[in-house]
Amino acid sequence: MIRVVPRPLCRAASVVTKKRFYSSSALSLQFLDAHHLFDSNSAVKIESLYGRHSKVAAFRANRAPSLFPLVASVVRTLNWGIVRTLRFSEVVDVYGFSHSLESFGMLIGVFASAGRYSQVRCLIKCLVDYDKNVGFSLLELPTILPELSSGELSLLQAYGLVIQVLAESSMLDAAVESYLKAKIFGVHIGVPVCNFLLKSLVKHCEVERAKTLFQNMKNFGPLPNVHTYTILMNLYAKDGMFNIDEASGILKEMEQRGVKPNEVTYGTYIRVLCGAGMIESAREFLKDLLGKGLQYNNYCFNAVILGFCREASLLPRALTVLDEMKACGLTPDVHTYSILIDGFCKKGDVLKGYDLLIEMANSGIMPTIVCYSSLLHGLCMRGEMDTAVNLFYELKYRGYEHDLVSYGILIDGYCHLGDLEGACKLWDEMIQRDLKPDALCYTSTIYGYCKIGCLNEALQQFELMLCSGVAPSVVTCAVIVDGFCKKGRLADAFQFLNEMLGWGVIPNIFIYKVLMIALCKEMPHKVWEVFGAMTKRGIVADVVVYTILIDASLKMSDLTGACRLFSGMSRKAVEPSIFTYTSLINGLCRNGRFPEALSLFEEMIEKGFTPDRVVYTSVIGGYCRCGDVEKAMKLFNKMVQCGFSPDVVAYSCLIDGYSKFLLMDKAESLFHEMIKMGLSPTVVTYTSLIAGYRKMGDWDKAFDMYNRMIKQGIQPDMLANLSLGINRSTEQT
Structure with missing residues (x-):
């Protein structure tokens, strides 16, 4: 196949290769003296190929460039420290594009021949960053790297390294295009590189692209291995994207294709089950692993413990799993104890968290600052800021070095109490210690301002965050969107959502919920548009989303649609909440369909839900409209007996x-x-x-x-x- 490479980078490469200053291997430089690396009788005129490098650079005898001596030094010593600070764009400004490209190509060849591919990736990243900044297409870069490196890199290696660098740089479009280009050239990309690209796509929640790459591997090779399947399953273990059907399908397909899951695969599947609220199923799955003698490790047990710790009422079950873990011969690690301590402290049971910390220390595991941070967080949640601050400074006296997390927890504690003055004092202390506020600190103060109704001050803090070079997290953006919605500024909320997408921040399910709740009050018919955008991103609707949709349908007088949504929840394995029942029962009562409302009321009680005042009132109203006042009065008295004030x-x-x-x-x-x-x-x-x-x-x-x-x-x-x-x-x- 004849390659036609019309790009500037390739033209420059051809200029470079017309005259080599080294033999067939870049390693031959080590036998040359730096003063003899240049031909004093020749002048190579190199015209820069980009607008900002329009001057013609000529390397003459009286002005020998210093890059080749540097390359020679690296050849002799393989000292990465000499190269680490080089920036290709800066080098081009001084020595011209062609000479810089040749020198970097030689460096790539040197480190490739020594098998030091992490350094090779760093050098390629310099080229990628330069090309990205000047708007150059990166698709041809892998095709010239073998020649630039004097054959030390094969075309397969070049494509693999470029794809990895592009993926690491979050340049996913270029990474995927390079992968497809390699396929066209007949370059057989290996499983590790494909897995690396797949992992990057999963990390950025690129659902469709990840699925497409996975399918491409199955259809055209290389065939997915256990790590491929595990990476894809991790896509459905992300917050807001838990999908049991997809995860179960992956396990089933692995069995059909003869790919044996490992402990990480099983642990990831357990995380999906726990994330979807099926914690008991996760525990049964773990028991099944033990019974069948399949692979398991601390990660599997920690996933189940984490699932139980997310529900305050299930914390005792987490301790039971801890005992089962010990009975299996596994020793709880620092992550196990950290999860448990954090779970109890978030519940507000700081004393139990402290007991676990003591047990951890007695087991020979040194409590980390993370464990103590959980205690600080628990105290802050209880509003015991004085105790939290005292512990904070006591730890400092013991020699623990407080980091941004510790400061962030206390700042967040003050902000949740609306004490912005206390938060600002800690903020100033943090700055004095040369700790740069991170996204959590900014988010906490933004939340604090929003909590006390000062949205403008919150927006000013957000601007300061951006000016300080701190990238907003999805939580930061959620707080801002929520602030706009609570002020009734829906247009500003949606405009901010568009800007957020421009920053590369992917909306999570909470943001979609906030928008849908706000729209449900003002424009219920618009709720479905937001729901559609959410599902396109692969986010699976949970019970809250279904409840909002049911409420919106009722406000649009679409009782049939609301009932259809309620029935669909069971097919999606989504259990209705007390609020789901309340919304639909109220809608049925208002529309004269009291028998159905009463049936739902009885079903709710059978499932263990305790009716609240709203449900009782709806059913009482339904009885009264049907003329059965005596039953209404009995229910009224029962409501009072249950502790609800009418x-x-x-x-x-x-x-x-x-x-x-x-x-x-x-x-x-x-x-x-x-x-x-x-x-x-x-x-x-x-x-x-x-x-x-x-x-x-x-x-x-x-x-x-x-x-x-x-x-x-x-x-x-x-x-x-x-x-x-x-x-x-x-x-x-």
């Missing part, structure tokens, strides 16, 4: 129910009871009583309630006026 809506439902049956003594009794409870009757409450008394013919009491309503400052509605035959112009009577 609100004005619950009382008004019962008063309306009794009034319709002209049981005015009971209605009036409830009326006085609610006033004693400190609840103010609404226009609905008064209108129900007025209508009841009017139907009984007790006009005096009807007018008494009417006048009482006016004295309370409540404007009668049309129904109240019509009940008494009052014209609005006579309301003052």
Whole structure:
């Protein structure tokens, strides 16, 4: 195959190769004296190929460039320290493009021949960074590296190294294109390079590209190995992207293709199960591994322990798994204890966290600053800032070196309490110690300002973050989006979302939830557009997203759609929450479908959910609208027995129910009871009583309630006026 390389970089390479100052191997330089590396009788004119290098550089006898002596020194010593500080762009500015390219090519050959490929990658990265800055296409770079390195790099090695460098530099477009270009040239990229590229795609949540690369490997080679499958499974173990079906499919395919999973594969699958909320299934899967004698290690147990530690109520189960881990002959490591300490401290049980820290030390494992940071975090969560600060300085006295994490935890603690003054004092101390605030510190202060309603100050802090060169995290952006939404600035929230994508920050499920919740209040029909954008990114809807969608459907009067979504949750193995039930029960009651609402209410109780006041009130209202006031009253009393204080809506439902049956003594009794409870009757409450008394013919009491309503400052509605035959112009009577 004849390669046509019309690019500037390739033209320069051809100029370089016309005259070599070394023999067939770059290593021959070690036998030459630096003063004889140049031909004093020749002048090589090299025209720069980029706009900002338009001068013609001529290397003459009276101005011998110093790069070749440097190369010669590296050949003799293989001293990377000589080369480490070189920047290709700076070298080009001084010595010209062609000479610089030749010198770097020689250096690449030197280190490649010595098998020092990490240094080779660094040198190639210099070329990549230069080409990226001047807007050059990088697709041809691998094709000239073999010649530049005097044959020390093969075309296969060149493509592999370039793909790795591009992937490391997050230049995924160029990396994938280089991979495809290699395929076209018939270069058989090996599994390690493919796995490296796949791992980079997974890291950046490039779902479709990762799947496409994986499929390409299966179809055209190289065939995926256990590491390939594990990397792909890790895609579904990321926060907000847990997908049990995909992960299970990977395990099944491995079995079909005869690829044996290792302990990391199993550990990753366990993480997917735990992340999707199926912690018991994860534990059963681990037990199955033990029973079948399959591979497992601390990582598998730690994944299950982490799953239990994420739920405060399941922390005792995490300790049980710890005991099982010990019984299997595995010794808990620093990660095991760190997970447990962090779990209990996040629950607020700092004492148990401290006990585990002591057990850890007694086991011969030195507690790290990470473990102590969990204790600091637990104290901050409890609002015990004085104790946290005292521990902070005591650790410093013991010789522990506090890092950004420690400072960040305390700053975050102050910000969550709205104490920006305390946070700023620690911020200043951190700066004095030459610690540069990181994304966590900035995010905490931004959150603090948003918490106290100072969105403008939060945005100023965000600008300072960008000016300081600190890249915002997805959490930072989520706080800003949430701040905009809470202020009702939805247009600004979506504009910020677009800017965020430009920074390379991928929205997580929390950001989509915040936007959907805000839209659900203002423009419920727009919720589906955000949901569509979320699913395109491979983010799997959880129970909160389904609940928002159900709520949006109900607000659009689409009860059928809401019921369909609820039924679809079971097919997706998503368990409804108390809020899901509440939303749908309320919608069914409002739309006159009380039998279905009552069925859901009973189902919710059977599943172990404790109804809250909102659910009780909805069902009480449903009974009253159906005319079954006695059952409504029984449920009302049960709600009180369960510790829920009835609100004005619950009382008004019962008063309306009794009034319709002209049981005015009971209605009036409830009326006085609610006033004693400190609840103010609404226009609905008064209108129900007025209508009841009017139907009984007790006009005096009807007018008494009417006048009482006016004295309370409540404007009668049309129904109240019509009940008494009052014209609005006579309301003052």
